[in-house]
Amino acid sequence: MFRLMQFNPMKLQRTTLILVISAILLGGGVYIYEIQGSEKREAAKIPKKPIFNFTEDEIQSFTVNSDDKTLVFERASEPESGWRMKKPKEATASDAVVSFLLNLLAQGKSDRILTVSPDQLPEYGLDKPSATITVKLKNQDSPKMILGNLDFTRSFLYAQVLPLDSKSEQLDVLLVPVDFQYAVSRPLSEWLVNQEKAEEEKPSAAEKTD
Numbered sequence: 486m487f488r489l490m491q492f493n494p495m496k497l498q499r500t501t502l503i504l505v506i507s508a509i510l511l512g513g514g515v516y517i518y519e520i521q522g523s524e525k526r527e528a529a530k531i532p533k534k535p536i537f538n539f540t541e542d543e544i545q546s547f548t549v550n551s552d553d554k555t556l557v558f559e560r561a562s563e564p565e566s567g568w569r570m571k572k573p574k575e576a577t578a579s580d581a582v583v584s585f586l587l588n589l590l591a592q593g594k595s596d597r598i599l600t601v602s603p604d605q606l607p608e609y610g611l612d613k614p615s616a617t618i619t620v621k622l623k624n625q626d627s628p629k630m631i632l633g634n635l636d637f638t639r640s641f642l643y644a645q646v647l648p649l650d651s652k653s654e655q656l657d658v659l660l661v662p663v664d665f666q667y668a669v670s671r672p673l674s675e676w677l678v679n680q681e682k683a684e685e686e687k688p689s690a691a692e693k694t695d
Contacts, residue, residue: 559571
């Protein structure tokens, strides 16, 4: 005699729920691989282009504007070398910290450019920039970079390079290395030479006469 299987609606509901969750997870995995993965693969195929077309030696001064401070630096004139902070105080700037930023500006590259409309700028944090870097070159040109939000990978920043083409109704938004954020988001003290160390490194009167 055959035993009739009892119908258990609770077990059926659990099985159905498990199948639905599995389908959602599988669909999410496919989306991440196909959509986000394809974006990364496509980006890897695009040759990286320089952000600017000047060298470090062409930079005469630069300004970093953020919500809480404005920093101004000028290249020191002969017989001095290096950089001096002009605002918010007069002081000798740290060559290592300044060089880190200037190297990013002169050597930095971007492998992705997004074309957006002006009303989309808030999506990238470019309506209220986290920082603005303005450079003055020997030829008197003053290129500018505006830094916005981090992208979803938190490895790049959205940025704009100015001046823009005033005739274009669309705007270019670049993805630039997150190192730009590290370069400008520093306390004031890190921009300056450690004065105690500088005094120690100065030659004494006896050393000068040798």
